[in-house]
Amino acid sequence: MNSPFLEIVQKVLTGEGKSLSQEDQKLLLRDSESTVALSINEKEVLSFVNELLFRNFFDNVKAGHYYCDLAKINEYHDESQENRLGGIKEGMLYQLFVTYYTFKIKILDWGKQIGDDTVKKVFLDEIVSGIETELAACFFPTPGSVNFSPMMRLVSIKSKLENYAPGIIFDEIFEVIIPCSKCKAKLRLYAYKGLGRATCPNCKQSFVFNPMETLQLKVVADMCEIWKNRRDLLDKNAETIWNEERDALEREMRESGFDQYMH
Ligand SMILES: [Zn+2]
Numbered sequence: 001m002n003s004p005f006l007e008i009v010q011k012v013l014t015g016e017g018k019s020l021s022q023e024d025q026k027l028l029l030r031d032s033e034s035t036v037a038l039s040i041n042e043k044e045v046l047s048f049v050n051e052l053l054f055r056n057f058f059d060n061v062k063a064g065h066y067y068c069d070l071a072k073i074n075e076y077h078d079e080s081q082e083n084r085l086g087g088i089k090e091g092m093l094y095q096l097f098v099t100y101y102t103f104k105i106k107i108l109d110w111g112k113q114i115g116d117d118t119v120k121k122v123f124l125d126e127i128v129s130g131i132e133t134e135l136a137a138c139f140f141p142t143p144g145s146v147n148f149s150p151m152m153r154l155v156s157i158k159s160k161l162e163n164y165a166p167g168i169i170f171d172e173i174f175e176v177i178i179p180c181s182k183c184k185a186k187l188r189l190y191a192y193k194g195l196g197r198a199t200c201p202n203c204k205q206s207f208v209f210n211p212m213e214t215l216q217l218k219v220v221a222d223m224c225e226i227w228k229n230r231r232d233l234l235d236k237n238a239e240t241i242w243n244e245e246r247d248a249l250e251r252e253m254r255e256s257g258f259d260q261y262m263h
Pocket of ligand 1: 180182183184
Protein backbone atom coordinates (compact mmCIF):
# COMPACT_ATOMS: atom_id res chain seq x y z
CA MET A 1 0.00 0.00 0.00
CA ASN A 2 1.50 3.29 -1.12
CA SER A 3 1.42 6.37 1.07
CA PRO A 4 -0.73 9.04 -0.61
CA PHE A 5 1.89 11.54 0.50
CA LEU A 6 4.61 9.66 -1.37
CA GLU A 7 2.45 10.07 -4.46
CA ILE A 8 2.24 13.82 -3.80
CA VAL A 9 6.02 14.09 -3.42
CA GLN A 10 6.53 12.18 -6.67
CA LYS A 11 3.96 14.28 -8.51
CA VAL A 12 5.52 17.57 -7.41
CA LEU A 13 8.98 16.36 -8.40
CA THR A 14 7.73 15.16 -11.79
CA GLY A 15 6.20 18.60 -12.32
CA GLU A 16 9.65 20.10 -11.71
CA GLY A 17 11.29 17.63 -14.10
CA LYS A 18 12.87 15.69 -11.25
CA SER A 19 12.29 12.30 -9.67
CA LEU A 20 12.75 10.49 -6.40
CA SER A 21 15.51 7.89 -6.38
CA GLN A 22 14.79 4.37 -5.11
CA GLU A 23 17.09 5.07 -2.20
CA ASP A 24 15.25 8.25 -1.21
CA GLN A 25 11.93 6.43 -1.43
CA LYS A 26 13.22 3.74 0.86
CA LEU A 27 14.44 6.37 3.30
CA LEU A 28 11.01 8.08 3.41
CA LEU A 29 9.34 4.74 4.09
CA ARG A 30 11.85 3.68 6.74
CA ASP A 31 10.62 3.13 10.29
CA SER A 32 11.29 6.44 12.03
CA GLU A 33 12.02 4.74 15.34
CA SER A 34 14.81 2.73 13.81
CA THR A 35 18.03 3.22 15.74
CA VAL A 36 20.16 3.42 12.58
CA ALA A 37 21.70 6.90 12.57
CA LEU A 38 20.87 9.16 9.65
CA SER A 39 23.70 10.35 7.43
CA ILE A 40 24.05 14.05 6.58
CA ASN A 41 22.81 13.30 3.09
CA GLU A 42 19.74 11.48 4.42
CA LYS A 43 18.92 14.36 6.76
CA GLU A 44 19.11 16.69 3.77
CA VAL A 45 16.68 14.52 1.82
CA LEU A 46 14.17 14.57 4.71
CA SER A 47 14.46 18.32 5.08
CA PHE A 48 14.07 18.74 1.30
CA VAL A 49 10.84 16.68 1.36
CA ASN A 50 9.59 18.68 4.34
CA GLU A 51 10.11 21.88 2.36
CA LEU A 52 8.56 20.38 -0.77
CA LEU A 53 5.37 19.40 1.09
CA PHE A 54 5.11 22.82 2.73
CA ARG A 55 5.48 24.47 -0.70
CA ASN A 56 2.89 22.09 -2.13
CA PHE A 57 0.47 23.03 0.65
CA PHE A 58 0.70 26.77 -0.07
CA ASP A 59 0.61 26.18 -3.86
CA ASN A 60 -2.68 24.38 -3.26
CA VAL A 61 -3.97 27.23 -1.10
CA LYS A 62 -3.16 29.74 -3.81
CA ALA A 63 -4.67 27.62 -6.58
CA GLY A 64 -7.73 26.58 -4.56
CA HIS A 65 -6.76 22.88 -4.77
CA TYR A 66 -7.65 20.53 -1.97
CA TYR A 67 -6.30 17.23 -0.64
CA CYS A 68 -9.58 15.35 -0.62
CA ASP A 69 -13.27 15.72 -1.38
CA LEU A 70 -14.73 18.75 0.43
CA ALA A 71 -17.71 16.67 1.59
CA LYS A 72 -15.30 14.94 3.97
CA ILE A 73 -15.04 18.10 6.08
CA ASN A 74 -18.72 17.78 6.83
CA GLU A 75 -18.28 14.07 7.50
CA TYR A 76 -15.47 14.61 10.01
CA HIS A 77 -16.72 17.79 11.68
CA ASP A 78 -20.51 17.56 11.31
CA GLU A 79 -20.45 21.00 9.77
CA SER A 80 -19.65 22.33 6.32
CA GLN A 81 -16.64 24.56 5.68
CA GLU A 82 -18.95 27.50 4.89
CA ASN A 83 -20.74 27.15 8.21
CA ARG A 84 -17.47 26.97 10.06
CA LEU A 85 -16.40 30.22 8.40
CA GLY A 86 -19.59 32.14 9.10
CA GLY A 87 -20.94 31.74 5.55
CA ILE A 88 -17.73 32.76 3.75
CA LYS A 89 -17.06 30.52 0.76
CA GLU A 90 -14.55 32.38 -1.36
CA GLY A 91 -11.24 34.12 -0.96
CA MET A 92 -7.79 33.15 0.26
CA LEU A 93 -8.80 32.71 3.92
CA TYR A 94 -11.46 30.23 2.82
CA GLN A 95 -8.95 28.43 0.58
CA LEU A 96 -6.41 28.26 3.41
CA PHE A 97 -9.05 26.86 5.73
CA VAL A 98 -10.25 24.22 3.29
CA THR A 99 -6.78 23.20 2.12
CA TYR A 100 -5.66 22.78 5.74
CA TYR A 101 -8.70 20.74 6.79
CA THR A 102 -8.54 18.45 3.75
CA PHE A 103 -4.81 17.93 4.43
CA LYS A 104 -5.60 16.97 8.01
CA ILE A 105 -8.38 14.61 6.90
CA LYS A 106 -6.04 12.97 4.39
CA ILE A 107 -3.66 12.22 7.26
CA LEU A 108 -6.48 10.81 9.41
CA ASP A 109 -7.73 8.67 6.51
CA TRP A 110 -4.23 7.34 5.89
CA GLY A 111 -3.87 6.55 9.59
CA LYS A 112 -7.10 4.56 9.48
CA GLN A 113 -5.92 2.61 6.44
CA ILE A 114 -2.63 1.56 7.93
CA GLY A 115 -4.04 1.17 11.43
CA ASP A 116 -2.33 3.70 13.68
CA ASP A 117 -1.80 1.31 16.56
CA THR A 118 -0.28 -1.60 14.73
CA VAL A 119 2.01 -0.05 12.15
CA LYS A 120 5.01 2.00 13.12
CA LYS A 121 5.38 5.44 11.65
CA VAL A 122 7.80 6.00 8.81
CA PHE A 123 9.82 9.17 8.21
CA LEU A 124 7.35 10.46 5.64
CA ASP A 125 4.46 10.15 8.13
CA GLU A 126 6.52 12.04 10.72
CA ILE A 127 7.20 14.84 8.24
CA VAL A 128 3.55 15.10 7.23
CA SER A 129 2.21 15.13 10.78
CA GLY A 130 4.88 17.70 11.76
CA ILE A 131 3.69 19.97 8.95
CA GLU A 132 0.07 19.55 10.06
CA THR A 133 0.98 20.42 13.66
CA GLU A 134 2.87 23.55 12.58
CA LEU A 135 0.09 24.72 10.30
CA ALA A 136 -2.46 24.18 13.06
CA ALA A 137 -0.35 26.09 15.59
CA CYS A 138 -0.04 29.02 13.16
CA PHE A 139 -3.45 29.26 11.60
CA PHE A 140 -6.02 27.12 13.38
CA PRO A 141 -4.92 26.50 16.96
CA THR A 142 -6.95 24.31 19.26
CA PRO A 143 -6.27 23.78 22.95
CA GLY A 144 -3.52 21.21 23.18
CA SER A 145 0.15 20.55 23.33
CA VAL A 146 1.29 23.15 20.81
CA ASN A 147 0.11 26.55 21.90
CA PHE A 148 1.78 29.54 20.27
CA SER A 149 1.08 33.04 21.56
CA PRO A 150 -0.66 35.29 18.99
CA MET A 151 2.64 37.09 18.40
CA MET A 152 4.55 33.88 17.86
CA ARG A 153 1.85 32.76 15.49
CA LEU A 154 2.10 35.92 13.48
CA VAL A 155 5.89 35.61 13.22
CA SER A 156 5.60 31.96 12.31
CA ILE A 157 3.07 32.70 9.57
CA LYS A 158 5.31 35.41 8.19
CA SER A 159 8.29 33.08 7.97
CA LYS A 160 6.20 30.27 6.44
CA LEU A 161 4.96 32.56 3.71
CA GLU A 162 8.47 33.86 3.05
CA ASN A 163 9.97 30.38 2.90
CA TYR A 164 7.30 28.37 1.16
CA ALA A 165 4.77 30.68 -0.43
CA PRO A 166 6.42 33.32 -2.59
CA GLY A 167 3.09 33.74 -4.43
CA ILE A 168 1.12 34.73 -1.34
CA ILE A 169 1.58 38.04 0.46
CA PHE A 170 0.73 38.39 4.13
CA ASP A 171 -2.40 40.51 3.65
CA GLU A 172 -3.78 38.01 1.17
CA ILE A 173 -4.31 35.24 3.69
CA PHE A 174 -6.92 37.44 5.36
CA GLU A 175 -8.80 37.96 2.12
CA VAL A 176 -12.48 37.07 2.14
CA ILE A 177 -14.91 37.46 -0.74
CA ILE A 178 -18.55 38.08 0.06
CA PRO A 179 -21.48 39.13 -2.12
CA CYS A 180 -22.84 42.65 -1.73
CA SER A 181 -26.14 42.46 0.17
CA LYS A 182 -27.83 44.70 -2.40
CA CYS A 183 -26.45 43.90 -5.87
CA LYS A 184 -24.63 40.61 -5.14
CA ALA A 185 -21.39 41.86 -6.74
CA LYS A 186 -18.37 40.11 -5.24
CA LEU A 187 -16.58 42.21 -2.65
CA ARG A 188 -12.99 41.56 -1.69
CA LEU A 189 -12.38 42.42 1.97
CA TYR A 190 -9.50 41.89 4.39
CA ALA A 191 -10.23 40.43 7.79
CA TYR A 192 -7.08 41.83 9.44
CA LYS A 193 -8.34 45.36 8.99
CA GLY A 194 -10.94 44.68 11.65
CA LEU A 195 -14.31 46.36 11.99
CA GLY A 196 -14.87 48.98 9.33
CA ARG A 197 -17.15 50.61 6.82
CA ALA A 198 -16.89 49.59 3.18
CA THR A 199 -18.63 50.66 -0.01
CA CYS A 200 -19.67 48.39 -2.85
CA PRO A 201 -17.88 49.66 -5.98
CA ASN A 202 -20.78 48.47 -8.12
CA CYS A 203 -23.94 49.84 -6.50
CA LYS A 204 -22.26 52.23 -4.02
CA GLN A 205 -24.12 50.64 -1.10
CA SER A 206 -22.30 51.36 2.15
CA PHE A 207 -22.13 48.70 4.87
CA VAL A 208 -20.26 47.71 8.01
CA PHE A 209 -17.93 44.72 7.81
CA ASN A 210 -17.14 43.03 11.11
CA PRO A 211 -14.77 40.13 10.44
CA MET A 212 -14.80 38.92 14.05
CA GLU A 213 -18.54 38.57 13.96
CA THR A 214 -18.60 37.18 10.45
CA LEU A 215 -15.79 34.69 10.77
CA GLN A 216 -16.02 33.82 14.43
CA LEU A 217 -12.49 32.56 14.28
CA LYS A 218 -10.33 33.22 17.27
CA VAL A 219 -7.23 33.22 15.13
CA VAL A 220 -8.57 36.12 13.06
CA ALA A 221 -9.59 38.04 16.17
CA ASP A 222 -6.12 37.64 17.67
CA MET A 223 -4.38 38.66 14.51
CA CYS A 224 -6.52 41.73 13.92
CA GLU A 225 -5.65 42.84 17.41
CA ILE A 226 -1.89 42.41 17.18
CA TRP A 227 -1.61 43.38 13.54
CA LYS A 228 -2.93 46.88 14.23
CA ASN A 229 -0.04 47.86 16.47
CA ARG A 230 2.86 45.64 15.67
CA ARG A 231 3.45 45.95 11.98
CA ASP A 232 6.75 47.84 12.22
CA LEU A 233 8.01 45.67 15.01
CA LEU A 234 7.16 42.54 13.10
CA ASP A 235 8.92 43.66 9.97
CA LYS A 236 12.08 44.66 11.77
CA ASN A 237 12.53 42.17 14.56
CA ALA A 238 10.80 38.99 13.56
CA GLU A 239 13.71 36.83 14.65
CA THR A 240 14.12 38.54 18.04
CA ILE A 241 10.40 38.24 18.75
CA TRP A 242 10.46 34.61 17.72
CA ASN A 243 13.37 33.77 20.02
CA GLU A 244 11.85 35.62 22.98
CA GLU A 245 8.50 33.97 22.51
CA ARG A 246 10.07 30.56 22.12
CA ASP A 247 12.13 31.02 25.32
CA ALA A 248 8.98 32.01 27.21
CA LEU A 249 7.11 29.01 25.85
CA GLU A 250 9.90 26.63 26.77
CA ARG A 251 10.11 28.13 30.26
CA GLU A 252 6.36 27.67 30.73
CA MET A 253 6.59 24.08 29.56
CA ARG A 254 9.47 23.35 31.93
CA GLU A 255 7.60 24.88 34.84
CA SER A 256 4.50 22.87 34.09
CA GLY A 257 6.55 19.70 33.78
CA PHE A 258 5.40 19.28 30.22
CA ASP A 259 8.88 19.11 28.74
CA GLN A 260 9.45 15.60 29.98
CA TYR A 261 7.42 14.54 26.96
CA MET A 262 9.46 16.67 24.58
CA HIS A 263 12.83 16.00 23.01
ZN1 LIG B 1 -23.45 46.29 -4.46
